[in-house]
Amino acid sequence: MKITFVLPGAACNPVGGFKVVYEYANGLAQRGHDVVVVQPAVVQKAGSAFWLLAKTARYLQRSLDGSYHPRAWFRLDRAVKVKWVYSLSERWIPEGDVIIxxxxxxxxxxxxxxxxxxxxxxxxxxxxxxxxxxxxxxRRMALTYNAGMHNIVTSPAGIEMLSICNASYASYIPNAIDFKVMGLKVGIESESRISIGFPSRPERFKGTQDAVAALTTLHARLGNALDVWSFGGAKPVYLPEWINYHRRPSDEVLCQLYNHAMIFVVPSLYEGWGLPGAEAMACGAALISTDNGGVRAYATDSQTALLSPSGDIDALAANINRLIQDRDLRLRLAQAGFEHIQEFTWKRALDSLEACLIED
Structure with missing residues (x-):
């Protein structure tokens, strides 16, 4: 089949949703499909003259230097074609059997x-x-969910959103983990697992400041006994000096960080899925997360993780402290989480998506 994925922009920095699409593109290309990933400079349908001028300049700049391509952080199969286009006007889009x-x-x-x-x-x-x-x-988002396409959701959060929009879904296909990249390198019971990690993101709904506030409460009592790290793009200005920061770590470095973490914290108010939490589980860390919607795709409170209400900093801090103090519980959750996340393979996700594309 000729399959076209359409992303909402360039891929110069790591983005979870883009990573999922690139994984699908690689897998489908390796199964013999002709795969194109379209990435536009202009995704909005209207804008001011100045805005359009700026977008045109960016289109030309990225066309020349190739910075639209994810090669700096993701290895695409050579069979996958990346098409950098000015906009998503139909004339820029290749003909095909399927468009996503x-x-x-x-x-x-x-x-x-x-x-x-x-x-x-x-x-x-x-x-x-x-x-x-x-x-x-x-309103505009709801119109797209009711546009008659074959809707594919990846988590209970997506199902909830479509229900709010009076829309339905045709397929449920959870995201997956590349276990060749993210996997257990250090034993779950290893004494070298001494750190606590969390993702840093600029959007307020990602809850980074909530994680900092919760950990600051514990740091005031435990001091330097608390070994904390975070990762993301530019370092947040409000991050305390006692939190070690890793700017855009490679997958190899991130895997090492996860493998030396006893606890990984996801503080988001909302998540469509939440890739870092799943990756941390695959590397043997015990997951503490807010009940942000997407996490329910792969974690259950008190069985494979500890969940707390989104935005409740005290509850988040209490769960972190609970796992610091209760080693047996921490190890039980880490082991159960590690075993459960093994179900989320790219083979399973690709089998489901390919069948969906063929059978629809």
Whole structure:
């Protein structure tokens, strides 16, 4: 089949949703499909003259230096074609058998395409953005979910969002982990697991400041006995000096960090899935997370993780302290989480997606 994935922009920095699409692109190409990933400079349908001028300049700049490509942080199979385009106007889109929207902005364009671009599918990842969107954006998002595409959700959060929008889904395909990249290198019971990690993200709904506040409470009591690290893009200005920061670590470095963590904390208010939490589980860390929606795809409170209400800093701190003090519980959750996350293979996800594309 000729399969086109449509992303909402360039891929110069690591993004969880983009990573999922690239994994699917690699897997489908390796199964013999002709796969193209389209990435636009302009995803919005309207803008000011100055805005369009700036986007045109960026389009030309990335065309020349190749910075639209994910090669700096993700290894795409050579058979996958990346097509950098000015916009998602239909004339820029290749003909094919299947076309897959990967964000609501791309779905707005795709629903207007003719049949020559392929049967329309929608890989839905926008739960956290829907939760914080204004009413007009929510209305536009809801229209895409009701546009007659084959809707694919990845977590209970996606199902909940579609229900709010009076839309339905055709397939449920959870995301997956590349266990060749993220896996157990250090025993779960190893004494070298002494640290606590968490992701740092600039969006308020990612809850980074909540994680810092919860850990600051514990640091005031435990001091330097608390070994804490975080990772992400630019270092947040509010991050205390006692938190070790890793800016855009490679997968290899991140895997090492996860493997020396006894606890990994996901503080998000909302998540469509939550890749770092799943990766940490695959590397043997005990997961503490807010009940952010997406985490329910792979974690159950008191069985494979400890969950607390989103935005409740005291409850988050209490769960972290609980696992610091109760080693047996920490090891039990880490082991159960590690065993459970093994189900989330890319083979299973690819089998499901390929069958969905063929059978629809």
């Amino acid at each position: 929207a990967t964000a609501w902005q791309t779905a707005e364009w795709i629903r207007t395409y003719g049949r020559s671009k392929g049967r329309q599918f929608y890989l839905i990842h926008d739960y956290e953005y829907f939760q914080v969107a204004d009413s007009e954006t929510r």
